[in-house]
Amino acid sequence: MTPVELSTLHHKCFSRPRPWSPNEFKHLLESCFLVERSNAFLLGRFTFDDAEILTLAVSPSERRKGVASLLVKDFLLRATKQGVNRVTLEVAEDNLPALALYDSFSFISIGRREGYYKSTNKQNNVAALVLSCDLSLTKQ
Numbered sequence: 448m449t450p451v452e453l454s455t456l457h458h459k460c461f462s463r464p465r466p467w468s469p470n471e472f473k474h475l476l477e478s479c480f481l482v483e484r485s486n487a488f489l490l491g492r493f494t495f496d497d498a499e500i501l502t503l504a505v506s507p508s509e510r511r512k513g514v515a516s517l518l519v520k521d522f523l524l525r526a527t528k529q530g531v532n533r534v535t536l537e538v539a540e541d542n543l544p545a546l547a548l549y550d551s552f553s554f555i556s557i558g559r560r561e562g563y564y565k566s567t568n569k570q571n572n573v574a575a576l577v578l579s580c581d582l583s584l585t586k587q
């Protein structure tokens with residue numbers, strides 16, 4: 448997918464935090480790892496023996512078909528091959544579909560960032576949960 452296509456799909460999938468621009472994706476692609484399928488992608492990053500999932504998006508028309516599971520599985524396999532011990536990510540605490548998805552891969556919550564996802568109305572800010580998956584404990 449091109450930076451424009453990534454940004455368009457991100458825009459379709461996220462209202463909060465703000466959608467990322469084509470230029471942001473262009474820069475991220477220089478240092479990140481992209482796993483993609485038709486109308487879906489996962490962007491991750493490797494840092495020594497840690498990895499981070501930066502974003503994951505599946506087009507609304509493609510959801511509940513196991514696409515995100517395949518993307519996460521591919522990323523975790525790649526991370527395992529690279530000798531990564533731990534994969535982390537941030538997710539809005541009200542994002543129940545994503546929380547269920549990550550729970551199925553044995554991610555656990557290791558922290559909470561109050562008001563991390565900003566809204567125009569401060570009262571509607573949402574906390575981020577920091578999730579972690581210990582690859583040494585997980586058989587893919």
Ligand SMILES: CC(C)(COP(=O)(O)OP(=O)(O)OC[C@H]1O[C@@H](n2cnc3c(N)ncnc32)[C@H](O)[C@@H]1OP(=O)(O)O)[C@@H](O)C(=O)NCCC(=O)NCCS
Nearest residue numbers: 460502503504505510511512513514515516544545547548
């Ligand atoms: C979250 C998201 C990536 C899931 O994608 P998906 O391709 O529909 O997910 P899958 O079909 O692989 O589902 C895997 C599991 O996740 C859970 N899940 C996914 N969508 C769910 C929903 N709407 N409600 C409850 N559980 C859900 C289920 O446990 C599901 O397994 P099951 O279908 O056997 O019950 C997708 O809804 C999305 O792009 N949302 C907007 C962006 C986002 O929230 N990204 C993740 C935060 S970084």
